[in-house]
Amino acid sequence: MxxxxxxxxxxxxxxxxxxxxxDLPTRALVRDTSRVPKDGAWSGVEVAVGDFDRPHTLDQAMRGVGTLLLISPSVPGQEIAVIDSAVRQGVQHVVKITNHKATPDSPVDRRRDHARIEAHLRASGLRYTLLGPNLLMQNLFAVAPMIKQTHGFVMSAGEGRFGMVDARDVSASAAAVAAAPAGHVGRTYLLTGPELITYADVAAELTHALGQEIEYRRITPEQHREAMVQAGLPEPVAASNAQVFGLIAEGDAAWLSDDVASLTGTSPRGLRAFVTDHVDAFR
Ligand SMILES: NC(=O)c1ccc[n+]([C@@H]2O[C@H](COP(=O)([O-])OP(=O)(O)OC[C@H]3O[C@@H](n4cnc5c(N)ncnc54)[C@H](OP(=O)(O)O)[C@@H]3O)[C@@H](O)[C@H]2O)c1
Incomplete structure (x- = not known):
């Protein structure tokens, strides 16, 4: 399971x-069953209701599980609780979605958080595989309302390039490892799209798909932090996001890897495919 x-x-x-x-025996941990897809996409899937903050619900969900695909908003206490439950329930292998630059001395809090969780996972004695995606293309949905209203978006990543990856290819990579974990014990895979792009390329792709000029409005990380707070993001999240965009401007995410193709046997989707598939979200 x-x-x-x-x-x-x-x-x-x-x-x-x-x-x-x-047709692999699959169980999905959900907090709220109304969030289970109603289109049959999860046909045959067992649904377990649970919450990272309620360990007994995790223990129930973990019974009979051989492999755990660990995805969460990466609050250390929560993921550590899931790992501890996996140990208690005899899980054999954990596939964890992490950050591509998770180090204990990272200037970015969410990267330090992932490093702390990774350290706990290593010390747990469980077999594990780490998957570190570059920026997700699906992050672009966050600026979709601004694009619809203003035909442009603000961003503080300058001309920094990044190996943005479609979350669907992260899912496919994770599913490939979870389906046959024995060949991936102790390995770390870095997941990217096929090309290095900038937010100017994002604006150009959206312009092409929408048939209307979409402007990339360059702002500083400090202006971006303020804009995200104004838009309702909690201050620590806004500060952390702005910090990451400042790092991206300096080339922090300008790297590519072949790991999606080697795990899935299929080349990762590029930005054009993502925009084409989701163009209505930006219209
Ligand atoms: N965004 C990026 O560019 C990027 C890049 C690299 C790595 N990552 C990593 O990717 C991971 C996030 O993956 P994602 O984008 O797929 O996540 P996501 O879309 O934000 O979804 C978070 C999931 O966690 C569930 N959840 C939240 N709190 C919970 C709780 N207390 N108990 C049980 N479930 C809970 C949510 O359930 P509900 O539906 O009930 O809310 C939801 O299913 C993070 O570790 C992040 O660091 C992200």
Whole structure:
């Protein structure tokens, strides 16, 4: 049995669909059953109701599980609780979605958080595989309302290039590892799209797809932090996001890897495919 946490999220929901499509015994951990897809995409999937903050619900969901696909908003206490439950329930292998630059001394809090969780996972004695995606293309949905209203978006990543990856390819990579974990013990895979792009390229692709000029309005990380707070993001999240965009401007995410293709046997989707598939979200 494969248990997927964060199953209603961007990476998890598609991973569940792919695992079920391979007829692998799959269980999805959800907080709220109304979030289970109603279109049959999860046909044959067991649904376990649970919450990272309620360990007994995790223990129930973990019974009989061999492989855990661990996806969460990466709050250390929550993921550590899931790992501890996996140890208690005799899970054999954990596939964890992490950050591509998770180090204990990172200047970025979410990267330090992932490093702390990774350290706990290593010390747990469980077999594990780490998957570190570059920026997700699906992050672009956050600026869709601004694009619809103003035919442009603000961003503080300058001309920094990044190896943006479609979350569907992260899901496919995760499903491939979870389906046959024995060949991936102790390995770390870095997941990217096929090309290095900038936010100017994002604006150009959206312009092409929408048939209307979409402007990339360059702002500083400090202006971006203020704009995100104004838009309702909690201050620490806005500060952390702005910090990451400042790093991207300096080339922090300007790297590519072949790991999606080697795990899935299929080349990752590029930005044009993502925009084409989701153009209505930006219209
Ligand atoms: N965004 C990026 O560019 C990027 C890049 C690299 C790595 N990552 C990593 O990717 C991971 C996030 O994946 P994602 O984007 O697929 O996540 P997501 O779409 O934000 O979904 C989060 C999932 O966690 C569930 N969840 C939240 N709190 C919970 C709780 N207390 N108990 C049980 N479930 C809970 C949510 O359930 P509900 O539906 O009920 O809310 C949802 O299914 C993070 O570790 C992040 O660091 C992201």
């Amino acid at each position: 494969i248990l997927v946490t964060g199953a209603t999220g961007r990476i998890g929901s598609e991973a569940v669909r792919l695992l079920a499509g391979r």
